[in-house]
Amino acid sequence: IGGGVAVVLLILFAMMARSRGDNASAAETTKTETITVGTENVAVATTGSIMTGPTISGTLEPEREAVLRAQVQGSVLQTYADQGQGVGPGTVLARIDATGIQDAYNSARAQVVAARNAADIASRDQARNEKLLAAGAIAERDIEQSRRASIAAQAALEDANSRLATAQKQFRSTTAASPFAGIVSERPVSAGDVVQPGSALFTVVDPSSMRLEASVPADQLSLIRVGVPVTFTVSGYPGRDFVGHIVRVNPTADPTTRQVRIYVSIPNAGRALVGGLFATGRISTSARTGLVVPASAVDVRGTAPFVMRIKGGKAERVPVQLGLNDRTSETYEILSGLQAGDTLLLGAAQGISPGTPVKVTMPATPAATSSSVPR
Structure with missing residues (x-):
């Protein structure tokens, strides 16, 4: 019996040693996996x-744009520029028939000449009668008449000058000229078209600077101020960044969206940007x-x-x-x-x-x- 117990104990010790060895091996394997x-x-x-700051998006537009409209009625005699053509300040773009206006202008100039002559005569008569009155050669009522005549002649001259200025302005309005250096973007009229006052003749834009109007939530207004830089990516120029800055902030928020309108100016000296492109920007409040x-x-x-x-x-x-x-x-x-x-x-x-x-x-x-x- 004693020998059997010893054998059993030996078997148990062997099994326990083998189990500890297996566990150590498994732990070592897990540890080194x-x-x-x-x-x-x-x-x-x-x-x-x-950087941090709100994102904005919108459509680029030229910062300066002028729509030239007809000031008088008439037929377009000739146009001198086409779309995409560069023009300088004061460049004549179109002329409108000024036949009737030219006649009115010439008549106004003639009336000014006549009124000036009449005013000169009345002034000389008054001066002569003033001397005669001083010498006692005429009565006081005679000098009063001369004075009234001189005043009336001066008033007639001023009226004639005013009519001439109006006629001259209308005559100049028959010529459409560019107000600044830029590029013609639209020309809806051609030679022979009859235009009315207010009809669009040309649209001239200055591409050297672009503008983006966008909105930001009112809760981010504390991050917005004039002069803060804005970095843009523009459709058509993948991988290229453009930089502008905020120039104006609307003082009131939209009552429906609770957003505030801002205006961003983007230099465009190389004229790479054109109006109508969609731009996505980032206001750099911290960078x-x-x-x-x-x-x-x-x-x-x-x-x-x-x-x-x-x-x-x-x-x-x-x-x-x-x-x-x-x-x-x-x-x-x-x-x-x-x-x-x-x-x-x-x-x-x-x-x-x-x-x-x-x-x-x-x-x-x-x-x-x-x-x-x-x-």
Whole structure:
């Protein structure tokens, strides 16, 4: 019996030793297991620019635009510019038939000449009668008559001059001239067309500066002020940024949308921009250069934000101090905790436990993939 008990005890000791060895081996295997992640699950901290501010959008329009309209009725004799043609200040663009207006202008000039002569004669008569009165050669009533005649002649001269100015203005209105240097964008009339007062003749724009009108929510009004820069991307120019600045802010909000209208001026010295293009802008209320990481790399659910960094081939949890948050580009500024070049985990890979070995694999190239397929 004693020998049987001893055998049983030996068997139990052997089984327990084997179990401990298996558990240690399993623990060692678990401890050294390496987790592989793809490049889509990692990001690198980089030094770059980051900004905050509301986004705006709208259609670009020339900052200066003039619609030249007919001031008088008549037939268009000739046009001197076409759409897309550059013009200078004072350049004549069209002439309207001025036959009747020319006659009225000539008549007004003749009336001025006649009225001036009559005023001169009345003035000389008054001066002569003043001398005769002083010598006692005429009565007081005679000089009064001369004075009234001189006053009436001067009034007639002023009336004639006024009529001449009106006729001259109408005569000049038969010529349409550009008010500033620019480009003709529209020309709705041609030679031979009969126009009425108010009919559009030409539209001239100054393309050296563009304007964007946009709206921002009233709760962001504290971020808006005159002079704040705005960075734009414009349809038709992918990958190119344009910079303007706020020049005016509407003092009242729209009662329906509760948004405030702002006006942005964009220099266009190279004339790359044209009116009618759609632009999306970003008001740069705060901007600086620093360490930038994707927002998806930062866990802000707890009391203190942190990231999961790969260092020395293992995952580690690193507390970080955050700066600006660019909601448009979905990035954070890191003030402390990381350095440029640090590799961070994203998405589901952030659930890897600290201390776990991590390996980043590059995606296989098509050539490598095809060569690995057995024939």
